[in-house]
Amino acid sequence: MSRERLQALREELARQGVQAFLVPRGDEYQNEYVPASDERLAWLTNFTGSAGMALVSMEHAALFVDGRYTLQAQQQIGDQPIDQEDLNQDAIADWLCDQLKTGEALGYDPRLHTEPGLALLHKRLGERDIALRPLDDNPIDAVWTDRPATPCGPAxxxxxxxxxxxxxxxxxxxxxxxxxxxxxxxxxxxxxxxxxxxxxxxxxxxxxxxxxxxxxxxxxxxxxxxxxxxxxxxxxxxxxxxxxxxxxxxxxxxxxxxxxxxxxxxxxxxxxxxxxxxxxxxxxxxxxxxxxxxxxxKARKNAVELAGTRAAHERDGAALCEFLAELPGAVAAATPDNSFGELKAVQLLRSKREQREGFSDDSFDTISGYGPNGAVVHYRVSRESSLPIKPEGIYLVDSGAQYPDGTTDVTRTVALGSFPHLAKEHFTRVLKGHIAIATLRFPIGTCGEQIDAFARRALWDQGLDYAHGTGHGVGSFLSVHEGPQRIGKAGTGVPLQAGMIVSNEPGFYLTGQYGIRIENLVFVKESAEHYGFLEFEELTLAPIDRTLIEPALLSEGERKWLNDYHRRVRETLMPLVNENTQRWLKDVTEPLPL
Structure with a gap:
């Protein structure tokens, strides 16, 4: 299908007098999530990730994605005549300079781009006397014959x-x-x-x-x-x-x-x-x-918003626990004629959340990755890709929900039976990084990039790393990915401030085998012990799988943190879950020996 779409697009580019075109993943509001009517990148390439850029010239096409989406892009492009490249401005400029000649023009839709986002292209193409031309009409819209209407529901x-x-x-x-x-x-x-x-x-x-x-x-x-x-x-x-x-x-x-x-x-x-x-x-x-x-x-939540998100996380944690408690039984009960796979797991989790007061929607498409699919950082399950889940190996589920009093985002990695030998060490090193952030105390004025290494040190000790940020901001019944705060290698210059909500989600991914990520949301608060310092408080309430932990790799302080966290999870959620989940919750939150 993409061959025909690429050809139709090239004919429209010729009609509009340009020799290449930029296809971003975005809309005129620069939203991360976009209506179906603005999914131009997915329509052209089949790539459904939340960040990417396609370039189409008269002879070639390329999709540029970052490290989160390398495997996903490979799978979704398939055998289409589209090259895959790393997403950075220099690589995009290099590709265009190779494709275009002096005097030719690159077209773009000015509603879908910002001036800073195009600055490097202006400079690099200008040096080659290649024009960067805004188009009145998006050429994809001209050839996308069944494009959905722009939504306009009630505010x-x-x-x-x-x-x-x-x-x-x-x-x-x-x-x-x-x-x-x-x-x-x-x-x-x-x-x-x-x-x-x-x-x-x-x-x-x-x-x-x-x-x-x-x-x-x-x-x-x-x-x-x-x-x-x-x-x-x-x-x-x-x-x-x-x-x-x-x-x-x-x-x-x-x-x-x-x-x-x-x-x-x-x-x-x-x-x-x-x-x-x-x-x-x-x-x-x-x-x-x-x-x-x-x-x-809006990044600094007030007392009402923080109280609301605490309440939302309690209801959401109860829903997630009921899902995790039922998961092994659902997997064990599966038959060849009635398998239980990644997609059914998404549906089961959604049903648990729908039973909770105020549930409005998922806060993003649930990442439900079993075995090798768990190693695809932002994997999106489909009917075609859904693997049957077996009573062995490792399953990663990253999900969240929208409630009127708060937005949630949580990742848990669980063992479903026997699992690869190295997974225990990998999981424990990810957990050590998670605890290092959770227990950190830092002076006012500290930015997320200054604390990112704490999450990675246990992995770095073994020459390991992960290709995504450690934390992102989260809104209050708004976007699950909210700025300006974040924790990651890239500099932001944005200090973490009291009232901000941020995720804590180190991970590790072994291509073709499994993925590991442990994610809680936390909020920043003033330290009660040290004036001028800040610290984090947990919002997410869900057990961390003890069967994947190698206790010998944890310090006494790390084991104490986990035991204290599990005690809080158990005490808070017990009254909110069904009897089967209460029994499960008591078992999975038993303390590790100090």
């Missing part, structure tokens, strides 16, 4: 009982920053920042409870909000009050800027697309290009 108020701060108070708090910058307005480029500022949620994007929206916030705290007409109901209008005007055409935001005599707009160039900047510049509006202040504000 709904998100109550104060979950947010802990009224929208009007948030707007005034953020608007006060505009005066300090001598800016007249702040551009809100995507649904997440709009959802937080206006206390609204929706269902337009898979796994992300938002309505497709963008907005302008003015210095006096009033705002103009874009939402599709179908998204707006009486409850929403009443919720927003008369300080927020709603428009149903995105171009009306720019007309509103003119009506409000906006001369200077604060825009975040990292999340604002090129097309928007073009529209603002056409109005002779000065652009203050700095990080969006809402991103930092």
């Amino acid at each position: 709904r108020p998100h109550p104060y009982t979950f947010t802990g701060e009224h929208s009007a108070d948030k707007r005034r708090r953020i608007a006060a920053l505009l005066a300090d910058k001598r800016a007249d307005a702040l551009w809100l480029p995507n649904p997440e920042v709009c959802a937080w500022l206006f206390n609204i949620r929706g269902s337009d994007v898979p796994h992300l409870p938002v309505a497709l929206a963008s907005a302008l916030l003015y210095r006096d705290g009033s705002a103009t909000l874009y939402l599709a007409k179908e998204a707006v109901g009486d409850a929403l209008i009443e919720h927003l009050d008369n300080e927020v005007s709603i428009v149903s055409d995105k171009r009306e935001l720019f007309a509103a800027a003119r009506r409000h005599h906006v001369a200077k707009v604060w825009v975040d160039p990292l999340i604002t697309n090129c097309w928007t900047l073009q529209q603002l510049r056409a109005l002779d509006i000065e652009l203050l290009q700095e990080r969006d202040p809402i991103i930092a504000a």
Whole structure:
């Protein structure tokens, strides 16, 4: 199928007068998760990962992915005429310089890219006299004959009982920053920042409870909000009050800027697309290009949000435990005519979560990897790829849920019987890294990249590592991957601050055999013992498989941490699970000898 699609795309590129085209994995809002109507990369290449870029020239095509998706991309590309490359800007520029000649042009959709994201290409291609040309119409849309419609479900108020701060108070708090910058307005480029500022949620994007929206916030705290007409109901209008005007055409935001005599707009160039900047510049509006202040504000959860996420994690932990308790029996009961595989495991876990109060959706597609599929870091199971799960080997499940009071994300790796000899050492070294982060105390001002090595040291001691970050930020009934905070090798310059939620998920992957990852969500809090220091507190509640632990590799302090954690898991979840899971929970949380 991709051969025909590539050919149709090349014909459209010729019609639009360009010799190559960029196909990012994203939408005009720079969302990580995108509606089906914006899955252009998957439509063209079959690759369904959350990050990637395809380049199509008149003779060749290539898919660029990072280390998380190397194996997945190989599997999904298959025998298509698409090369696979490492995702970095220099490699993309090199490929294009090899493919294009002086005087030719690379086309791109300005709604799907940011100026910083294209900066290196501008420089490298410009040196070769190759044009980088914005296109009015996306050529994929012209040949994607059965492209789904853009979603526009209802936007709904998100109550104060979950947010802990009224929208009007948030707007005034953020608007006060505009005066300090001598800016007249702040551009809100995507649904997440709009959802937080206006206390609204929706269902337009898979796994992300938002309505497709963008907005302008003015210095006096009033705002103009874009939402599709179908998204707006009486409850929403009443919720927003008369300080927020709603428009149903995105171009009306720019007309509103003119009506409000906006001369200077604060825009975040990292999340604002090129097309928007073009529209603002056409109005002779000065652009203050700095990080969006809402991103930092929503990352620091208030007391109501933290209480909500604790409650959500208790319900979610109970659901996960009921799944883990039933998993061995489901595997053992399978027959050749009625097998139990990775896909059925996803369905079983989903059914457990659906029984919990407030469940809205999975927070991402569950990673359900048995044996070799567990070694594919961001594996997405399908009917075609689903392996039958047997009463042996290792199974990895990375999953999460959206509840109105919190967003969850948890990974557990479990043994289902006999397993490879080395797995015990690998698992224990991953656990040591997990505990090293969980127990860390660090001074205020410390960034995630400064503590990442603590998670990797036990693996590094044996010449081992993993090709993904150690931790990402998490929203409050928003994105399961939220910035600006993260823990990883790459520098962020963003200090961890009290109230931030972050994952703790070291791992190890042995290609063709198994994957290991242990992930809890934690939040940052002030240290009670040392002024000026911060530490983490666990949110996730689920047992860590003791059968995969080599106790001799753990220090007394590490064994004590695990025993204390398991005692808290047992005491908190016992009243919330069924009798079978209570028996299982008591057994799997027995303490290790100190």
